[in-house]
Amino acid sequence: MGSMLGHILPGLGFFLIGLWHLFNHIKLHALHPNTYIAPPWFPFSKFKYLELYVIMGGCFASISMELFIGPDRHHPFDTDGTIPTNHLRNFEHSSISMALFSYAAFAIVLDRSRAKARHDLAQFLGAIAFAQQFFLFCLHSTDHNGPEGQYHLLLQFVILVSLTTALMGIAFPKSFLIIFVRSLSIFFQGVWFVVMGIMLWTPGLVPKGCSLNDEDGHKIVRCSNEEAAHRAKSLVNIMFSWFLVGIAIFGVCLYLVLDKIYGKKxxxxxxxxxxxxxxxxxxxxxxxxxxxxxxxxxxxxxxxxxxxxxxxxxxxxx
Structure with a gap:
């Protein structure tokens, strides 16, 4: 992260996984409304663990970029073996990817073990990954006082919804609404990551009175005064509210379409x-x-x- 591609690529991952879950949960509920129970992940017909392997592959690529490809000298440590200050964010981002990688890897192990509680434990590990994500974005080492901080603050609200519904899904696996909101929140995370990447690293889209500055090798939006910063944050809030309503409408419309298609099966x-x-x-x-x-x-x-x-x-x- 810390760049346009660093936000857009993970965002596309969340976007696709969220959309995949949203589609399959709606389809499953439309086909079996009386016996619906939410699975933690969905197998592909010809390659059962493709969803989980995609998550693992994306996380591995993210960790490699954060720790070995992106940093100067292609390793994350300083000459004395310590972590330099400007690489702290790389370790934080990679820790989120490690938690998601662990979820996907153990979901495969649990499924192959055929243990009775494998689905509950997979849901639990997914909740831990969201908790890790929420914790590290809340206590991020990067200075997020400007517009970038507002984007991350609003992202934390979406992550908190994912975390809460993931935990609730363990206790109420038959509740379609809980799983629907969780899938939609994952989808929303992906959309918001992409929006952040585009809006924060495209010079022409930087709010009036603000500009992109190079600090420790990272491009950061800084505003010239308090008025400009307040205006920039307000614009982010307005944008988030529009996306919130738009994604909610999208989710309901997708449900109506898929229920009409599969509801008569x-x-x-x-x-x-x-x-x-x-x-x-x-x-x-x-x-x-x-x-x-x-x-x-x-x-x-x-x-x-x-x-x-x-x-x-x-x-x-x-």
């Missing part, structure tokens, strides 16, 4: 819930075929076929 569920763990995932989806062979049951007997609006009050009265 049929829902299947087992009579006794075999093959499903307490998070609604198929622990042993292959057991379905073995059950059919063992009990000589066809698909029509092993599953109940349901379609939305199939049972009306008049039908129940009969």
């Amino acid at each position: 049929v829902e299947y569920f087992t009579l006794k819930g075999e093959g499903l763990d307490h998070h609604g995932h198929g622990d042993d989806l292959d057991d379905i075929e073995s059950q059919k062979e063992k009990y000589n049951l066809g698909a029509s007997k092993n599953f109940v076929y349901m379609e939305k609006s199939a049972l009306l009050p008049t039908d129940m009265g009969r």
Whole structure:
């Protein structure tokens, strides 16, 4: 971070993951509104752990840039082995990436272990990553008194929503609204990172009365006086409020579209819930075929076929 690309690239990562979760949670809820339970991540059809590998790859690239590629002399330490002051922010940013990398790596390990609490623990590690992110942005070593500080302050509110909903999702995995807000907040983080990168490092977009200055090898927006600084912060607040409303509308519209597309699909569920763990995932989806062979049951007997609006009050009265 600390540059346009340093904000835009991580922002695109949060943007894509947030959009991926938003799409899949809405789709899952539309298909199974009565049995919906939120998974911590979504597998791809041909490459199960692609989402988690993408997170790990992005975090590894971020750590490499912060500690080994970006710094002078291509290593983060001073000649005496200490951390120089102008590299403190690099360690802070890389610590956030390390927490996200740990979440993705252990999510894979937990899933392969088939442990009963693997989904809860994966959610917990995700919450720890958001807590790390919130903690380090709150106590950032970089001077964030100007417009850059206002961008980071508002970002902390979005991160706090991600952290809160991640923790709530552990206790209430069946609550679609909690997971919807969490996915939308991750998406919002990505959007806001991209906005920060563009607005803070494009000279033509710097607020009136402020300018880009080179301090310790980093470009920072400084304002000429208190009035200019106050105006710049107010503009950031207005922009954030517009994005907040716009992203909320986007999330609701996406829900309406996907619910219309997938809401009329049929829902299947087992009579006794075999093959499903307490998070609604198929622990042993292959057991379905073995059950059919063992009990000589066809698909029509092993599953109940349901379609939305199939049972009306008049039908129940009969």
